[in-house]
Amino acid sequence: MSTTGEPTTAEWSPLERISATTAELEEARERLLTIMAATPDLVAFSDMQGRILYMNAAGRRMLGLSAEEDVTQLFGPDIQAGWAAALLIREGLPTALREGVWRGESAFLGPGGREIPVSQIIQCHKTPEGGVDFISTVAIDISAQKRMEGMQQLLDEATTFLGSSLEYEPTLENLVRFAVPRYADWCMVSMLREDGLIEDVAVAHADAAKEQQLRTLLHRGRPMDPRVPVGVRNVLRTGELELTCDVTDVWLRAAIRNPERLQLLRGLGPRCALIVPLRARDRTFGTIGLFQSESGRHFDTGDGAFAQELARRAALALDNARLYEAAQQAIRTRDDVLGVVAHDLRSPLNTISTSASLLLRQGPAEKRGTKHLELIQRTTERMDHLIQDLLDVSRLEAGSLTLERLSEDVASLVREALESFQTPAQEKKLRLESAVEEGLPPVVADRRRVLQVLSNLLGNAVKFTPPGGRITLGAARTAEDVCFSVSDTGPGIPEEQREHVFDRFWQARKTAHAGAGLGLAIARGLVEAHGGSIRVESKVGEGSRFLFTLPVAAIEPLH
Numbered sequence: 001m002s003t004t005g006e007p008t009t010a011e012w013s014p015l016e017r018i019s020a021t022t023a024e025l026e027e028a029r030e031r032l033l034t035i036m037a038a039t040p041d042l043v044a045f046s047d048m049q050g051r052i053l054y055m056n057a058a059g060r061r062m063l064g065l066s067a068e069e070d071v072t073q074l075f076g077p078d079i080q081a082g083w084a085a086a087l088l089i090r091e092g093l094p095t096a097l098r099e100g101v102w103r104g105e106s107a108f109l110g111p112g113g114r115e116i117p118v119s120q121i122i123q124c125h126k127t128p129e130g131g132v133d134f135i136s137t138v139a140i141d142i143s144a145q146k147r148m149e150g151m152q153q154l155l156d157e158a159t160t161f162l163g164s165s166l167e168y169e170p171t172l173e174n175l176v177r178f179a180v181p182r183y184a185d186w187c188m189v190s191m192l193r194e195d196g197l198i199e200d201v202a203v204a205h206a207d208a209a210k211e212q213q214l215r216t217l218l219h220r221g222r223p224m225d226p227r228v229p230v231g232v233r234n235v236l237r238t239g240e241l242e243l244t245c246d247v248t249d250v251w252l253r254a255a256i257r258n259p260e261r262l263q264l265l266r267g268l269g270p271r272c273a274l275i276v277p278l279r280a281r282d283r284t285f286g287t288i289g290l291f292q293s294e295s296g297r298h299f300d301t302g303d304g305a306f307a308q309e310l311a312r313r314a315a316l317a318l319d320n321a322r323l324y325e326a327a328q329q330a331i332r333t334r335d336d337v338l339g340v341v342a343h344d345l346r347s348p349l350n351t352i353s354t355s356a357s358l359l360l361r362q363g364p365a366e367k368r369g370t371k372h373l374e375l376i377q378r379t380t381e382r383m384d385h386l387i388q389d390l391l392d393v394s395r396l397e398a399g400s401l402t403l404e405r406l407s408e409d410v411a412s413l414v415r416e417a418l419e420s421f422q423t424p425a426q427e428k429k430l431r432l433e434s435a436v437e438e439g440l441p442p443v444v445a446d447r448r449r450v451l452q453v454l455s456n457l458l459g460n461a462v463k464f465t466p467p468g469g470r471i472t473l474g475a476a477r478t479a480e481d482v483c484f485s486v487s488d489t490g491p492g493i494p495e496e497q498r499e500h501v502f503d504r505f506w507q508a509r510k511t512a513h514a515g516a517g518l519g520l521a522i523a524r525g526l527v528e529a530h531g532g533s534i535r536v537e538s539k540v541g542e543g544s545r546f547l548f549t550l551p552v553a554a555i556e557p558l559h
Contacts, residue, residue: 120138
């Protein structure tokens with residue numbers, strides 16, 4: 001007996017002890033059911049045959065079942081997607097029976113048969129004797145996670161789609177073709193023109209016939225009316241996304257003021273509209289209009305976030321395409337100007353040069369006059385050379401330079417290049433040497449252009465090597481090519497300047513105005529056009545060495 005006079009539990013009768021245990025179990029059961037009812041995840045129990053014994057409120061909501069519906073009439077595999085049921089039968093249940101628990105991703109069937117992706121845990125509960133008492137499952141809805149993963153995948157695909165062309169029109173076409181039908185039933189891209197009018201520039205529809213109807217709206221300018229409260233004009237004005245989940249006739253009339261346009265778009269039956277701004281460099285220059293109709297799909301706020309990111313990437317791609325086209329147009333304009341300048345300059349230069357040559361050949365003249373005529377002649381030659389350099393740069397950049405490739409003897413090329421610089425080298429007291437490896441195979445080259453490369457390199461060497469110095473023109477065999485080299489004992493090129501020596505119009509500060517800065521750029525372009533490469537080695541105070549390669553000519557087999 002206890003001090004209070006009440007019997008202790010040890011003194012209870014067997015019946016009293018069973019009643020107490022039953023009450024505790026019932027209390028524990030009620031606590032467990034309360035917890036399961038409050039959890040936001042699906043919790044269910046089933047027997048070994050797959051018959052559902054219990055499902056909490058969250059599970060009922062997930063599957064679209066009412067609170068009164070008898071879940072014991074449900075069979076486990078019937079409430080899961082076919083592939084998920086097969087996965088659980090093949091892998092989930094055997095693992096749970098063998099190891100006690102299985103974890104993985106599967107899917108339940110929601111209202112209307114919609115698949116609901118879940119992270120599922122299946123646990124096997126056994127009796128004290130080791131038999132299976134029941135199976136429990138907990139499923140967490142991962143639809144939002146899967147949606148985000150899907151959207152990220154779509155955005156990655158969009159980046160690839162949009163980046164597949166640098167041209168403006170193909171980029172627009174890629175944008176609408178990406179959106180339909182992946183994301184919308186139809187799509188329309190509108191742009192704000194420089195004259196203030198709005199123009200539809202690209203369309204796509206899942207239905208080819210309806211796409212043809214949409215195409216009748218392309219490239220028709222319409223005014224940017226600030227009074228229009230919704231639609232494309234509103235998004236262009238505010239720069240903010242507009243999501244309309246229920247497109248009514250009132251919305252259509254408010255957004256579209258042109259009767260013909262209104263009738264056509266009304267006939268397409270838009271049910272849901274998502275219009276996002278295209279912005280670049282702090283300016284809204286267009287919109288992407290995404291519409292749902294026949295498919296019955298709807299947009300939500302998650303779609304809005306996705307569409308905004310898509311629009312951001314599209315705007316960047318379109319802005320880059322626009323800049324690229326502007327750059328291409330500038331290059332074409334530059335080339336046209338260069339062509340005109342070259343033609344218009346060469347005509348008077350030729351006249352001056354011819355006149356100076358005639359005067360020099362007419363007979364004795366005063367020494368002073370002869371010098372002036374010779375100066376005029378040298379100046380016109382230099383100007384003609386500069387014009388040719390400008391034209392060469394233009395052709396190299398445009399890829400329009402043509403080469404007349406033939407099999408050329410290396411020693412002959414070196415000899416001809418050296419002969420043309422004998423006089424300038426002697427005037428400056430420079431030693432001009434040759435270092436050609438014996439037995440070199442011929443190279444595949446345009447002789448005139450290779451001599452131009454050698455002339456540019458030798459000309460620089462003569463120009464920058466101080467009197468008494470040495471210049472060596474060499475050639476040697478490499479594993480796959482013949483490597484030409486021009487070495488000098490000049491001042492050398494500082495390390496920070498070497499990466500710029502082949503840039504157009506670049507000159508070292510100490511040699512400013514020594515030329516137009518095109519010789520090395522042209523040399524690189526000509527070598528690369530031959531399929532070779534060019535580089536420079538230099539050490540300040542010791543000189544520089546320019547090296548370039550040319551491909552070896554194929555040797556015909558002996559018969």
